[in-house]
Amino acid sequence: MKNYRPFLIIATALAVAVIGGVLLFRSDRSKVSHTPITSSASPTAAQSPKLPAETVVTLEEFGDYQCPPCGALHPTLKKLKQEFGNNLNFVFRNLPLSTIHKNALA
CATH class of the missing domain: 1.20.5 (Single alpha-helices involved in coiled-coils or other helix-helix interfaces)
Structure with a gap:
């Protein structure tokens, strides 16, 4: 034993x-909070940016202004814009993350 x-x-x-x-x-x-967020993720015609004719690719980011990972992505996006110039158009859409910021929708 x-x-x-x-x-x-x-x-x-x-x-x-x-x-x-x-x-x-x-x-x-x-x-986990299951509160529904009422947000129009699809851009309307009024929200759509006017693109230059020579733009080849549009990169659209849905992010939160208070989100640390979204902020950490900024230098990479800036580098891409410098590298591709007018071939890349960048559009930012505010998508508040109420699950990590209690006042995100305020």
Whole structure:
């Protein structure tokens, strides 16, 4: 019996860790806010930018002004605009992320 004791302890600890992880993962999912956002993601004719005739590609970003990853993307987009010049048109659409900013829609 003494030879099996370490394996039994390790197996028990592993089982407790796995069960605890599953329960923790499930409890995080129930806290997600499912509030619908009423936003027109599709641009209307009034919102559509006037594109230069020589523009080949339009890059449209839907982002939030307070979103750190959106802000981190800015230098890359600036570099793309410099590299492609008039062949790239960039359009930013504000899409507030109310799940990470409680006053995003205010």
